[in-house]
Amino acid sequence: MEEYKIILFLCNWGPHTAYQQLQDDGYQIPSEVKMIRIPCTGRISKALLFKAFEMGADGVAIVGCNSGACRYGSGTLKAENNTEDTRNIIDLLGIGRERMRLATFLPDESEALKKFLTGFCEDLKQLGKSPVQPAGLQPVEASGESAQQVIARYDVYSCQDCGKCTASCPLALSGKAYSPRNIVSDIIRGNDTAEKVYADVHACLTCGICHERCPSDVNFPEFIRDMRCLLNQTRVSGERIQPHGGFFQSLMRTMTSKDIRPNRWKWLPKDIQVDPDSKILFFGGCAPYFDAFFKKHQQVNTVDILADALRLLNFFDVRPRLLEMERCCGHDLLWSGDRTNFMRLAKLNVEMIQDLGIETVITACPECYHTIGLEYEKNGISPGFTVTHLYAFLENAIHKGAVTFKPIPHRITYQDSCRMNRREEIIDLPRKLIQRLAVEQFQEMKDSGRSSLCCGNCAWTGCDAYSKALQVKRIRQAHETGSDLLVTSCPKCQIHLRCAMEDPFQETELKMEMIDLTSLIARTICWE
Amino acid sequence: MKRPKDRLHKVIVIGATPSGIAATNKLGELGIPVTLVDADADLNQKLAREEWRLTSGITFNYAHRPGLIRILRNSRIECILPARVEAIKHNQQGFSVTLTRQQTFVDDEKCILCGRCAEVCPINPADPSEKAIKFNGRFSLPGRPVIDKRRLPLCRENCPLGVNAQGYMALAKAGKYPEALALIREKNILPGICGRICTHPCETACRREQVDEAVSIRAVKRFLADYETRHPENIPKPTPGAMRKERFAVIGSGPAGLAAAAQLAQHGCQVKVYDQEEKAGGLLRYGIGIHRLPREILDAELNYIEKMGVEFILSHPVNLAEDLERIQEETDGILIATGSWQDRKLGVEGEDLEGVEGCLSFLNRFYREEIKKLKEKVAVIGDGNAAFDLARTLSRIGADVTLVSWFGKENIPADAEEIKGAMEEGIAIIDQTQVIGFEGESGYFRKLRCIRTKPGKPDANGIAWPIPMEESPVFTLAFEKAFLAIGQTGPRMPEGGLSINAFGYIDTDDHFRTSLKKIYAAGDAVSGPSTVVQAMARGRDAADRMLLDLCGIRSSETSCCRPAEKDFPEIGSHIPVQQRTPMPEKRAVKRKNNFDEVAQGFTDVDVAYETQRCLQCGVCAECMQCAEVCSAVGAVCHGEKEQTTVEHAGVVIIADPQLAPSIRGEDVIRAYAPSSSRVDIYAMIMRGFSAAAQAMALLGSPSFIQKGHGVSFLPPDPAISEPGRVGVFVCNCNRSLGWLDEMDEYVQGLYNNKEVVHAEVMTSACVPEGVSAIIKTVRDKGITRMVLGSCVCCSMDFICSACTDQRSRLKHKLFTATGISRAMVVTRNIRGEALSLLEKDEDHALLNFKGLLSRSVKSAQNLKSFSSPVRNYNFAAAVIGESEAAVHSAVMLARTGMDIFMFTKNVQPPNEIMDFPNIHCFVKADVHCLSGTLGDFKLDVRTNEIEQSLHVGTVILGENSRKRIGYACQDGMPNRPVACAMQKKGDPGIPQFYPGMTSIAGLFLANPPGILISNKRKGEAAAILAAAVMPRGPRKSKGYTVFVNQGLCRGCGRCAAVCPYQAVTLQPNAIGGWHSKVDEAFCKGCGNCISVCPTNAADSPYRNQSFFEKTLEEILL
Known part of the structure; x- marks a missing residue:
């Protein structure tokens, strides 16, 4: 039988003392338990807790000091939150929340610690x-490409050094010494x-505004994407470049495991009707994970978007099918330079969808739409079904008439999604929809449409002080429109902009619904 | 009027109570030399008391562990534990304190606390308080076990040879028979013989008698000696000592001669033993019954001595008158041990008749086989063991024996078992009969003439020597032969040039020296008849004297020391009555006609039972098992002596009145509560702080108080060079947990890594020799990265409650003033994580061992240098408040010479404040905002319509001021009152700090609520906290403090919000936002900020993010 592996994050203080007492007393710590000593349970981020699961740990215990006995005061509380979030995440993934535990001990409670350790080992063996x-066990598929080939593919040689890219780059405009043409x-x-170069390649927002402006039509974002894939074949990716401790990349890689049985629809409200025989599939995206991860800090609630999308489909009498074991579409892996694992996810998703005999996939997420609709094909995976953005479905359905909208007592402005905004056929779709709403006022921001500013991050890569400056600039633009409600079309825009509003000195000034x-x-649609 | 004392700059703290510890810590921080004295040996155990548990639920010993370790590591603090305070006296320089440092028999500088001594100690009863080695585990402070020794056990004291009976009883009980036998042989070279025929004064002295009966020590000895016969393979062969050139002759191969010869041979001398008889053994062979001492036993012992290098020259009579000179020419010294072979006579009529013979005379003839049978009716006159021995021998060759005893049956001095044995074998005893003459016919003996006796008045020893019964008729008893067995007298040899004393024995001085140069004498030839064991003792002692006189060597007498005044443990009522094991004997019918050994000896079971009856009076038996397993480390020192010293100090703080003799005087600082008051741990701590403050004030305005402004800088930590040149040092902790050859191989195999330039396994890293070897290797081989596999788990300074004396000692020596940076070391707790598994699962242990080391070698490449920040400090202090406590704080600080700003809101401060030139008092001043941290606080003050900002380095807040004044760590951030609550079980959010402190470094409370001591004491406590917090020189890089990457920091402020110590501030960045900055001086390395940082901007150089990621990867993939 294969050996079980349990990671024990052990706080220096109370429990480590108890643990050493056990060692001194000659008690055999179960061989499954691999102890990692930490200064305080509050030190271990969700990313690290989850990382253990990504690496195949069968269980993770974070063990600290009793409430009220934490040397630093709040470590235990922090760990409680992190543990709860991580448990929710592994539960969504179908790994089982029971595999993650938090326990606390005083220095003289070695007996209790012993009981906990043996008990946890036994429970895990019950779970299996x-x-x-671990994706890390599988080989990275080297493309065998050279940088020159990537340059040639996007005809980067045609760059005229005119500098329009730098002049339009939101990062450069926020003060960063950053220039696409120099890269x-x-x-x-x-x-x-x-x-x-490695840092710059990973700092790019891939928003595409430079491509928009480039007189030589150099597709800088895709060039960057392929360069990332190339560079990451030969070096350890991600160190300090992937924010949140690389949690999201870690999460997505974990989803490449064939045997996990994700649970991502378990939160679905009762009023939503789905049809297991439908040929239409609603592809949700990773919103439930985002919410589990961000709820504590930013009160992010992006599953509402999925619920509302499904309600809208139901409203127009479409009862779609859901993909029980839906994985991430792979957008962020691809765009952070991990094509190998992107391909794994893509294949898993496509196989599952095809097995269900689906004809149409509808999604409300711009990144899922872009990835499943375009990138799968480009990377040699033929979906065999059509991909429609919810907006297109809505525009079509509403266009038929007989619906109206309740008044919305807000002045609104709109944040474009980069992934939708650079696609000809849907650039005006959201605006058409907005025009139908009964709002007090709709005012575009200073930079909008094709000139729209990115929300500050793409693919959970390269976030820094300049991203924040850019986001603050964007939020200020929103405030300048006189609006009190910022309408977004991508769950990540919400997350990133909300993050920028977290600021000790200007929080109230930046805050916007x-x-x-x-x-x-x-929430406002109704039959006439 | 008395002249004020001119106080020494030193403090003695009596009592390691929480108060004493608090005072010691603070004085230590101020750099004042302290001597801490306590009666307990282990601070950790002492401070674990339930009543001293903090409100957080943590016992004081763990909560304050970093502080305790700081005390041990502070070179200015001397801990004298355990010790007794004999006297305290006032003198002109303060006090003189007479201390007795009690013996622990373990050197705390050397002890690696591996625990092997406790493991091998045979004195291992279930009740830990009765163990000889008190081993409190690895958390002990100081980290060493303590050996409990009492005065010399009576068995050993009463043994002429000084054989460590308790020791071998303990070893035998533990089944360590070879060790037990070796312990006997150290003092007694004839264990098989003494195990049979010794008069066992040890048993006579045995304290077990007070419970039931003496322990059967001799029988156990015999068992051990016989064990060698049964299992010769388990007993090491005797080896002569290192050869020396000296040659000695011993004349006589009896007990004294043998003991002496063996002792000389043991020391490497060449020894020849001369004896006139055909076989060696002297009286042992020619005087003792075979049924008591089988000759093969004697031969085996002689054989053993021969193997030690002693040469026997037999059938070689030495004429003391003529031969000495010749032998002297061939040797460096002679010992005469010819014994006393003349039978003593009664001195009555008819003693010369044919048929009356002395005991020895007869036995001599018998053992030379001149007589084989004696089928006659015989009398044996005498009642000692020899008489019975003779009687039983005679009976075995066919005689009809009657023993005529002077004493009454119940008082016969021979051993009870002898009497019983003789009677069983059909020997008649006529008691209370004194022989007053021998009657004969034709010169041949026919009758004994006798009278009756009765017990006389008991003498000083309680022996009622018989006296003739008045009016007793003279009666006669008819026998064919009579044997006198009433002892021996006089030497056998004519004297020659030797001086002979009045009794006919050889004359010697107190050191066995005869009248002739280099000729010594010992044994019965000098002292007259004695017992085997006494003769052996004298023989051995004489040999020791010869070794000293003639070779200049002090014999290896153990240099053990015992506290003479420390009595044996009381014999409690819990000891059950257990009868002594009787010696199994051959049945009388089966033995009485042959010379088979009568006593059959103990079985393993008997020995197990009998040895557990031993009360282990001396607690430690000095069996030396501990010293042997510690030999590589050398921490066990049985020879340690109790030391009484007089310590002088300017100030004495009494923290535990039980430990100090009473002393009057206002300048005696008392840091304890009245005995009636409730125990309040926080009050105890504050009392300690207050005592330290009073001490500081008594010592006068010291030079360590800084004034004005200054910087405390961090001398650049030795920067670590480029990766490469890794040295691996693995400590096997004296193999206390075991060790595998594969581990050695693995460490050697590490050389296959190209960056590894050194890999070694050492016995112990934490002893001085270990550390210096490491430092030397690092220097010699240019090592730039180090992997230290030992019990040390981190290279940092006291950052958790699991650090031990050994760990901190090693780190301290390795990193203090050696130029070796903590930053270049990867430490792994090999002991705990791998070696501790060896006992139960070798594979698992080996796997962990390899895994830990291979990961360490890899992570060594990723180590980064520590930062070296500089900080500004303002050395002025502010006291805000007008309460009694606040006033006392200000006064106390002013007495140290610090510059003080005092702020009172309503009232005029008392005059005593006004008298200090270094207090500037702002009256009716409204401090409305407080910001900043240690070294740089900003106070916004309104006085008389003037608004001003003042800067100070440290602040003491009165309770009302605390409630009223908002605090913000940084200007512009929202402010709120400073929290003052102490940690409480179940109540999260409060970091651990001591009463009077707050979570803001440099901000103290003059009268924290809820602590039951006077406001004066509280105020003084706050003052010492403020005085001690100021740096007094360069600081040391902590190594674990968080660093924020400015480019990555988004200025979200999560880190500042989560930091319990206000270590994080937000600084403007170049693009209109801010980045956070962690102040190295306040960060305590908890890393909570790292885990909330969204962009990985915050990280610690020590065990950073990538360390954790890589560790996970390597453990799991």
């Missing part, structure tokens, strides 16, 4: 091995392994 097959010339010169367009429609 973790279904996660290009650095790579052309063969400096692609330099630390600075946000709602997704889908929710705004769902």
Whole structure:
């Protein structure tokens, strides 16, 4: 039988003392338990807790000091929150919340610690091995490409060094010493392994505004994407470049495990009707995970978007099917440079959808729409079904008439999603929908439409002080419109902008209500 | 009027109570030399008392562990534990304190607390308080066990040879028979013989008698000696000592001669033993019954001595008158141990008749086989063991024996078992009969003439020597032969040049020296007849004297020390009555006609039972098992002596009145509560702080108080060079938990990593020799990264409650003033994580061992240097408030010479404040805002319509001021009153700190509520906290403090919100936002900020994010 592996994050203070007492007393710590000593349970982020599961741990225990006995005061409380969030996340993933535990001990409670350790080991053996097959155990598929080939693919040589890209780059405009054209010339010169180039390649927002402005039509975002994939084949990716301790990349890689049975629809409200025989599938996206991760800090509630999307489908008498074991579409893995695992996710999703005999996939997430609709095909996976954005479905349905909207007592402005905004056929869709709403006022921001500013991050990569500056700028633009409600079309725009509003000095000044367009429609639509 | 004392700059703290510890810690922080004295040996155990548990639920010993370890590591603090305070006296420089440092027999500098001594100690009763080695586990402070020794056990004291009876009883009980036998042989070279025929004065002295009966020590000895016969393979062969050139002759191979010869041979001398008889053994062979001492036993013992290097020259009579000179020419010294072979006579009529013979004379003839049978009716006159021995021997060759005893039957001095044995074998005893003459016919003996006796008046020893019964008729008893067995007299040899004393024995001085140079004498030839064991003792002692006189060596007498005044444990009523095991004997019918050994010896079961009856009077038996397992480390020192010293100090703080003799005087600082008051741990701590403050004030305005402004800088931590050149040091902790060859192989195999330039396994890293070896290797081999596999789990300074004396000692020595940076070391608790598994699961242990080391070698490459920040400090203090406590704080601080700003809101401060030139008092001043931290507080003050900002380094807040004045760590952040609550079970959010402190470094409370001591004491406590918090020189890089990457920081403020110590501030960045900055001086390394940071901007150089990620990867993949 394969050996069980249990990670024990052990606080220096109370429990470590108790643990050492056990060692001194000659008590055999179960061999499954791998102890990692930490200064305080509050030190261990959700990313680290989850990382253990990504690496295939069968159980994770974080063990600290009793409430009221934490050396630093709040560590135990912090750990309680982190543990709860992590348990929710592994529950969504179908790994089983019981695999994650928090316990607390005083220094003289070695007997209790012993009981806890043996008890946890026994319970885990009842649960069985973790279904996660660590992606890190599988080989990275090297493309065999060179930087030169990537340059050639996007005809980067045609760059005229005119500088329009830098002049339009939101990062450069927020004060960062950052220039797409310099990155290009650095790579052309063969400096692609330099630390600075690596950092710059990963800092790009891939918002595409430079491509928009480029007279030579250099597709900088896709060039960056492929460069990331290339660079990450040969080096350890992510160190300090992936915010939140690389949690999201970790989460997505974990989803490549074939044996996990995700549970991502378990939160679904009762009023929503789905049809297991439908040929239409609603693809939800990772919102439930985002909520589990961010709820404590930012009160993010992006599953509402999914619920509202489904309500809208029901409203128009569509009862879609849901993909029980839906995985992430892979957008963020691809765009953070991990094509290998992106491909794994893509194949898993497509196989599952095809097995169900689905003809149409509807999604409300711009990234899922972009990825399943375009990238799968480009990467050699033919979906065999059509992908429609919810807005297109709505516009079509509403256009037929007989619906109306309740008044919305807000002045609104709209934050474009980069992934939708750069696609010809849907650029005006959200605006058409907004025009139908009964709002007090709709005012575009200073930079909107094709010039729209990114929400500050893409693919959970390269967030920093400049991202914040850019976001603050964007929020200020929203306030300048005189609006009191910011309408978004991507759950991540909400997350990132909300993050920027967290500021000790100007929190009240930046604060602005946000709602997704889908929710705004769902909550006001009614039959005439 | 008395001249004021000119006080020494030193403090003695008596009593390691929480008060004493608090005072010691604070004085230590101020750099004042302290001597801490307590009667307990282990601070950790002492402070674990339930009544001292903090409100958080943590016992004081764990909560304050970093402080306790700081005390041990502070070179200015001396801990004298355990010790007794004999006297305290006032003198002109303060006090003189007479202390007795009690013996622990373990050197705390050397002890690695591996626990092997406690493991091998045979004195291991279930009740830990009765164990000889008190081993409180690895948390002990100081980290060493204590050996409990009492005065010399009576068995050992009464043994002429000083054989460690308690020791071998304990070893035998533990089944360590070879060790037990070796322990006997250290003092007694004839264990098989003494195990049979010794008069066992040890048993006579045995305290078990007070419970039931003496322990059968001799029988156990015999069992052990016989064990060698049964299991020769388990007993090491005797080896002569290192050869020396000296040659000695011993004349006589009786007990004294043998003991001496063996002792000389043991020390490497060449020894020849001369004896006139054909076989060696002297009286042992020619005087003792075979049924008591089988000759194969004697031969085996002689054989053993021979193997030690002693040469026997037999059938070689030495004429003391003529031969000495010749032998002297060939040797460096001679010992005469010819014994006393003349039978003593009664001195009555007819003693010369044919048929009357002395005991020895007869036995001599018998053992030379001149007589084989004696089928006659014989009398044996005498009642000692020899008489019975003779009687039983005679009976075995066919005689009809009657023993005529002077004493009454119940008082016969021979051993009870002898009497019983003789009677069983059909020997008649006529008691209370004194022989007053021998009657004969034709010169041949026919009758004994006798009278009756009765017991006389008991003498000083309680022996009622018989006296003739008045009026007793003279009566006769008819026998064919009579044997006198009433002892021996006089030497056998003619004297020659030797001086002979009046009794006919050889004359010697107190050191066995005869009148002839280099000729010594010992044994019965000097002292007259004695017992085997006495003769052996004298023989051995004489040999020791010869070794000293003639070779200049002090014999290896154990240099053990025992506290003479420490009495044996009381014999409690809990000891059950257990009868002594009788010696099994051959049945009389089966033995009486042959010379088979009568006593059959104990079985394993008998020995187990009998040895557990031993009361282990001396507690530690000095069996030396502990010293042997510790030999590589050398921490066990049985020779440690009790030391009484007189310590001088300017100030004495009494923290535990029980430990100090009473002393009057206002300048004696008392840090304890009246005995009637309720125990309040926080009050105790504050009392300690207050005592330290009073001490500081008594010592006068000291140089360590800084004034004005200054910087405390961090001398650059030795920067660590480029990765590469890894040295691996693995400590096997004296193999106390075991060790595998594969571990050695694995460590050697590490050389296959190209970056590993050194890999070694050491016996112990934490002893001085271990540390210096590491430092030397690091220097010699240019090691830039180090992997230390020992019990040390982190390279940091006292950051958790699991640190031990050994760990901190090793770290302290390795990183203090050696130029070796903590930053370049990866430490792994190999002991706990791998070696502790060896006992039950070797594979698992080996797996962990390899895993930990291979990960360490890898992570060594990722180590980064520590930062070296500089901080500004303002050395002025502010006291805000007008309460009694606040006033006392200000006065106390002013007495140290600090510059003080005092703020009172309503009232005029008392005059005593006004008298201090270094207090500036702001009257009717409204401090309305307080911000900043240690070294740089900002106070916004309104006085008389003037608004001003004042800067100070430290602040003491009165309770009303605390409630009223809002505090913000940084200007512009929302302010709120400072929290003052102490940690409480179940109530999260409050970090641990001591009463009077707050979570804000440098901000103290003059009268924290809820603590039951006077406001004066509280105020003084706050003052010492403020005085001690100021830096007095360069600081040390903590190594674990958080660093924030400015480029990555989004200025969200989560870190500042989560930091319990206000270590994080937000600084403006170049693009209109801010980045957070962690002040190295306040960060305590909890890392809560790291886990909330959304962009990984915050990280610690020690065990950083990538360390955790890599560790997980390597453990799991």
